[in-house]
Amino acid sequence: MSGHLRAGSATRRRFLMTVASATATTALGTIALPAFSRSSQRPVITHGVQSGDVSTDSGMVWARADRPARMLIEASTSDSFKDVCHASFVDALPETDFTAKALLENLPAGQDIFYRLHFQDLLSGQAISEPAVGQLRTAPADRRSISFVWSGDTAGQGWGIDPARGGMRTYATMLRNRPDFFVHCGDSIYADCTIPAQQKLPNGETWRNIVTEEKSTVATTLAGYRGNYKYNLLDANLREFNAKVPIFAQWDNHEVMEDWWPGETFDRRGYDIKNTLLLAALGSRAFHEFMPLRFTPSEPGRVYRKISYGPLLDLFMLDMRSYRGPNKAPHEIQYGPDAYLLGPAQLAWFKRELKRSTAIWKVIASDTPLGTIAASSPNVGTTAGRGVEIAELLAFMQHAGIRNTVWITADLHYTAAHFFDPNKAIFQDFEPFWEFVSGPIHAGTWTPCALDRTFGPSVVFQSAPSREQGDNLAPCFGLQFFGHMAIDGVTATLTVRLKDVADRVLWSTSIEPKFDQTAHRRS
Numbered sequence: 001m002s003g004h005l006r007a008g009s010a011t012r013r014r015f016l017m018t019v020a021s022a023t024a025t026t027a028l029g030t031i032a033l034p035a036f037s038r039s040s041q042r043p044v045i046t047h048g049v050q051s052g053d054v055s056t057d058s059g060m061v062w063a064r065a066d067r068p069a070r071m072l073i074e075a076s077t078s079d080s081f082k083d084v085c086h087a088s089f090v091d092a093l094p095e096t097d098f099t100a101k102a103l104l105e106n107l108p109a110g111q112d113i114f115y116r117l118h119f120q121d122l123l124s125g126q127a128i129s130e131p132a133v134g135q136l137r138t139a140p141a142d143r144r145s146i147s148f149v150w151s152g153d154t155a156g157q158g159w160g161i162d163p164a165r166g167g168m169r170t171y172a173t174m175l176r177n178r179p180d181f182f183v184h185c186g187d188s189i190y191a192d193c194t195i196p197a198q199q200k201l202p203n204g205e206t207w208r209n210i211v212t213e214e215k216s217t218v219a220t221t222l223a224g225y226r227g228n229y230k231y232n233l234l235d236a237n238l239r240e241f242n243a244k245v246p247i248f249a250q251w252d253n254h255e256v257m258e259d260w261w262p263g264e265t266f267d268r269r270g271y272d273i274k275n276t277l278l279l280a281a282l283g284s285r286a287f288h289e290f291m292p293l294r295f296t297p298s299e300p301g302r303v304y305r306k307i308s309y310g311p312l313l314d315l316f317m318l319d320m321r322s323y324r325g326p327n328k329a330p331h332e333i334q335y336g337p338d339a340y341l342l343g344p345a346q347l348a349w350f351k352r353e354l355k356r357s358t359a360i361w362k363v364i365a366s367d368t369p370l371g372t373i374a375a376s377s378p379n380v381g382t383t384a385g386r387g388v389e390i391a392e393l394l395a396f397m398q399h400a401g402i403r404n405t406v407w408i409t410a411d412l413h414y415t416a417a418h419f420f421d422p423n424k425a426i427f428q429d430f431e432p433f434w435e436f437v438s439g440p441i442h443a444g445t446w447t448p449c450a451l452d453r454t455f456g457p458s459v460v461f462q463s464a465p466s467r468e469q470g471d472n473l474a475p476c477f478g479l480q481f482f483g484h485m486a487i488d489g490v491t492a493t494l495t496v497r498l499k500d501v502a503d504r505v506l507w508s509t510s511i512e513p514k515f516d517q518t519a520h521r522r523s
């Protein structure tokens, strides 16, 4: 359950009294000492705090307790919490593994917001946790310079937290960039990869992981899926990043299982479940419990959504996993269930929202790179399989005059800039566009893969292991990547930088927006 308390209301006064009756640590007023002050009796915030899905006037916050507890939430525009602009609560119960998340509302636009969370023990009503403080920045309502980072692929291929090697260092590097927000393009966990105590490195050294019971087997239960998120949150870099930067979380395949599709039956080692529907339900539940996504009442498991980030940027978060058709050779040239990628409902939503968008830039976050979605039929000149839907989408964008679209993704486990050009493509009814690939954050790095040529991609830049270094290169060899995007408030120029764990700019480009006044009338 949750409650939102308006400042000045009788309910809010009760909230303040609830906090005040048990702790001396909040800044909400004159406060009595807690009835239980011994630390062993106080609830504990187990995995730091997170925020996400910020808009111009709101944002989600998240934390987890160690017992049934009420999360008491305050927000303010100053870190002194002198003027509290939001107060609410949500109860963390075993049904959500004691995770709690709530929407901060009525926030000012384009502001740094500080939030402070306490957990109140629901059994005693008296014991209250130490506070945890986080911050987020709301989206601007006016035209000002903005920047964000994106990446994907966290703790894959058995590369977990090795404290002697600094843990998941890319999160610390991303934090140094002080982005307005972070887009996680998916593979936020690797539910189908275990984390062993150690792995041998090609240079003779040993990688030593922190280990947990849940990460000693592949996830097939809700506890197992939850354990994957809890493992990542053991990393101090990640927790510090979460406390300071709001996340827009997307999912790819490893939040459930390698390359799954809905309804697939399978027989894999380590799995007593043989159908992906149950695994996907469990994985989805844990994803929504542990990631600070907003809740969509009409479809509680929905991941796809649009983020309006002021006049310069609309961000489209796609879900190419939950509605896709079977994995099979792309023979189908008609659009039907076998060719689904986004699926008809999401595709219709996406077209509608693209057309409605008034933001100058439309950044499309995709869990799967377009150049790796098998798309060609043997008959030259036609698209097939999942390419049918992409072709329809790109043609729609062309005919409806949707300009200034850029695609971002992770998934390949190396970084690249791909330029899609109709003059080099089999399917040609689209405007040229960029796709920028960055990742992994903390996983094995792979040698480059071949791109499907249906939509005419060129590899303008890539950084990946050499053939000698081979696949699944450990994170300690420096080939961990994230991307940085900045939009200038005056010129609206979009600057893209592909960066590595050492914060080096490996490649960058600046793109001027197009303003085509006649284009919208053609639709």
Ligand SMILES: [Fe+2]
Residues within 6 Å of the ligand: 153, 156, 187, 254, 411, 413
């Ligand atoms: Fe991945």
